[in-house]
Amino acid sequence: MECHDYKLTRTMERENLNLNPLQRAGLLTPEAREALFEFGDGYSVCDYCAGRLDEVNKPGIEMFLEDLAKFIDADYVRTTHGAREGKYTVINKICEPGDTIVVDGNAHYTSYLAAERAGVNVIKVPNSGDSRAEITMDAYRETLENAIDEVGEIKLALLTHVDGDYGNLTDAKGFGKLCKKLxxxxxxxxxYGMGRLPIKANEWDIDFVVGSGHKSMSASGPIGVLGIKEEFAEDMLARSKTHTNKEVELLGCTSRGAPIVTLMASFPAVVERVNRWDEELALTRKFVDNLTEIEGITQIGVTPTEHDLVRFDTPILNEIAKKHPRKGFYLYEELKNKHIVGIKRGQTEWFKCSTYGMTESQRDYIANAFKEIVEKYKD
Amino acid sequence: MECHDYKLTRTMERENLNLNPLQRAGLLTPEAREALFEFGDGYSVCDYCAGRLDEVNKPGIEMFLEDLAKFIDADYVRTTHGAREGKYTVINKICEPGDTIVVDGNAHYTSYLAAERAGVNVIKVPNSGDSRAEITMDAYRETLENAIDEVGEIKLALLTHVDGDYGNLTDAKGFGKLCKKLxxxxxxxxxYGMGRLPIKANEWDIDFVVGSGHKSMSASGPIGVLGIKEEFAEDMLARSKTHTNKEVELLGCTSRGAPIVTLMASFPAVVERVNRWDEELALTRKFVDNLTEIEGITQIGVTPTEHDLVRFDTPILNEIAKKHPRKGFYLYEELKNKHIVGIKRGQTEWFKCSTYGMTESQRDYIANAFKEIVEKYKD
Incomplete structure (x- = not known):
């Protein structure tokens, strides 16, 4: 049979400054590139497996999971196929079909899908409804208390640590304490948090925490992290009745190759960069300041931002589009000429972006690029 | 914090002749190695996503899934995180907790785990109970008919196409027809089949078929293939009520990077090698003949073998171990000196192996290596 051409190159996205928030913190480290070479082949991490992925010693998956648990202050850690798969695993195991859970109103779509797949209902905590779109703990408390009054038992509450629309950072510690109290x-x-900023699951009284290797931990997709508090470990990591060495909820094993070794190889660099989160945030804030100096560009979400994912309203860029012969495409094309990619073709009314991991001069270059484009076309 | 050393090299397993059946057919093609370079970074396949992984056009995931469906003669195809995840998805969607399914007695442990996670009971079809360990369609029919009599409704029957213990090839077409009739x-x-030998899901009346990219399709793990018959597609690929573009059972998306691009890059070579399955099988059979010329080595499972994964009883190697100063470890060490790896340290009573994809002279070399070792030590 004849195969299509699958266009398996990605030169432009790799070689230019990529503002797509999905892509910034998943860039491989040099160490992960080497690991990819070593372990690219199919079942590569399983040469020395005695039956449990989490106990493989060559490569040192067992030691890695110990380090990872310490890093996020959780009692147990397993890898999953992604944050969404981690959420599904927790919801599916903790809840029965027909149960109700509470979820913040800025939650990623996969939180809803995980709930839907597990057959549970969702009550939403509203965000502030203004341009800050903030999830406050007061609102969470009110919704959760009302939900308990109304439904009886709420088995699970989910909070999005950093949402993907506004990059708002929520009060994970307040959430953990609130849930414990109730x-x-x-x-x-x-x-969007783990791998960028510090996570203290036990200190914050969080029972389960999920992270994403491909989104925020410099790993090849798909891979996630699931942190588990001691009291839930027996249930969540229960062994099979027929295959007593295997953990049922993980179907025995999860990551068999490239994703886990790249997560492991990048991990020391990730630990180190999380220590420098304050510097990263300062650079992002300076970038936001530079960009919002342009009249007609404002930041949406909580200000000053507390994360590198930032959303901007950009009426000035939209005004230009109305008059430009290339319509909305001018912006994509002008940016591409300046070696900047990651904002969708045709989009000018608003955009979200991240400059995570870029140097200060790269960020300045990008902000100036926008200034130049606006300068070139306005009136 | 201080990280452990994760020992992220795999030189020995990559650079020597590896007999581990898990590793043979997952070796990347040169094209897949290139794709790994291009798409190694985190969320790399998602630059041009409009909301659905299976509809991404750059890289050409949509075209690839069309080709893949044609290749296995299925109406719909999706990627999953592995064969086990595909099985869980089907069992979980088709069955209710408490339902009973029928599974062949040579099934992989993950078939049981998928059933257990979904809360369903399993009735086993016994294999022939002798050294052939064969799953016949007569036995399957009898068990399935009895199960229907006893339980009432059997919603699902699972057949292992090629089992991982003996490499026995079952009658998938007979199974499809039987299930349809009942x-x-x-x-x-x-x-262990898809990617090595031809699959004709519709022609065989198979409703669902799963494959493994890392096991048999020259892809980086973890990735699987799920083929779906038309009449089940609406249910299995149902969209979310709240996020109407997203498929609930796949949690929106599965493979976000290295696994899917390596599967895609290797696919033309996989299509081509499946056409040459007969040649492969002839080379394996010659290898088995050469090895079983040694007195004290016999093939277990159906003979002549119908797959490259072969199991041997090796009392002669065990006899040597009893007298050897290195005990059972001598075999591993002698083989390693001859640049052959993939048989567990200390194991001498039996082993399973595969020479899939090796040249004829490499296979002859390996058979001769065993002959030399036996010659060196016997008496």
Whole structure:
């Protein structure tokens, strides 16, 4: 049979400054590139497996999971196929079909899909409804208390640590304490957090936390992290009745190759960069300041931002589009000429972006590029 | 914090002749190695996503899935995180907790785990109970008919196309026809088949078929293939009520990077090698003949073998171990000196191996190596 051409190159996205928030913190480290070479082949991590992925010693998956648990202050850690798969695993195991869970209103779509697949209902905590789109712990408390009054038992509450629309950072510690007080199991979705900023699951009284290797931990996709508090480990990591060495909820094993070795290889660099989160945030804030100096560009979400993912309203760029012969495409094309990619073709009314991991001069270059484009076309 | 040393090299397993059946057919093609370079970074396949992984056009995932469906003669195809995840998806969607399914007695442990995670009971079809360990369609029919009599409704029957213990090839077509006749939904686990030998899901009346990219399709783990018959597609690929573009059972997306691009890059070579399956099988049979010329080595499972994964009883190697100063470890060490790896340290009573994809002279070399070792030590 004849195969199509699958266009398996990605030169432009790799070689230019990529503002797509999905892509910034998943860039491989040099160490991960080497690991990819070593372990690219199919079942590569399983040469020395005695039956449990989490106990493989060559490569040192067991030691890695110990380090990872320490890093996020959780009692147990397993890898999953991604944050969404981690959320599904928790919801599916903790809840029965027909149960109700509470989820913040800025949650990623996969939180809803995980709930839907597990057959549970969702009550939303509203965000502030203004341009800050903030999830406050007061709102969470009110919704959760009302939900308990109304439904009876709420088995699980989910909080998005950093949402993917505004990059708002929520109060994970306040959430953990609130859930503990109300006797509700807590799940923190830190897909945009873990690997960028510090996670202290036990200190924050969080029962389950998920992270994303491909989104925020410089690993090849797909891979996630699931942190588990001691009291839930027996249930969540229960062994099979027929195959007593295997963990049922993980179907025995999860990551068999490239994703886990790249996660492991990048891990020391990730630990180190999380220590420098304050510097990263300062650079992002300076970038936001530079960009919002342009009249007609404002930051949406909580200000000053507390994360590198930032959303901008850009009426000035949209005004230009209305008059430009290339319509909305001018912006994509002008940026591409300046070696900047990652903002969708045709989009000018608003955009979200991240400059995570870029140097200060790269960020300045990008902000100046926008200034030059606006300068070139306005009136 | 201080990280352990994760020992992220795999030189020995990569650079020597590796007999581990898990490793043979997952070796990357040169094209897949290139794709790994291009798409190694985190969320790399998602630059041009408009909301659905299976519809991404750059890289050409949509075209690839069309080709793949044609290749296995299925109506719909999706990638999963592995064959086990594909089996769980089908069992979980088709069955209710408490339902009973029928599974062949040579099934992989993950078939049981998938059933257990979904809360369903399993009735086993016994194998022949002798050294052939064969799953016949007569035995399958009898068990399935009895199960229907006893339980009432059997919603799903699973057949392992090629099992991982003996490499026995089952009659997938007979199974499909039988299930159709008895009104039972059929699921074929072709983790050791798809990518090595031809699959004709529709022609065989198979409702669901799963394959494994890392086991048999020259892809980086973890990735699987799920083939779906038309009449089940609406249910299995149902969209979310709240996020109407997203498929619930796949949690929106599965493979976000290295696994899917390596599967895609290797695919033309995989299509081509499946056409040459007969040649492969002839070379394996010659290898088995050469090895079983040694007195004290016999092939277990159906003979002549119909797959490259072969199991041997090796009392002669065990006899040597009893007298050797290095005990059972001598075999591993002698083989390693001859640049052959993939048989567990200390194991001498029996082993399973595969020479899939090796040249004829490499296979002859390996058979001769065993002859030399036996010659060196016997008496």
């Amino acid at each position: 006797g509700v199991i807590s799940l923190l979705n830190s897909a | 009104g039972v939904i059929s699921l074929l686990n072709s983790a």
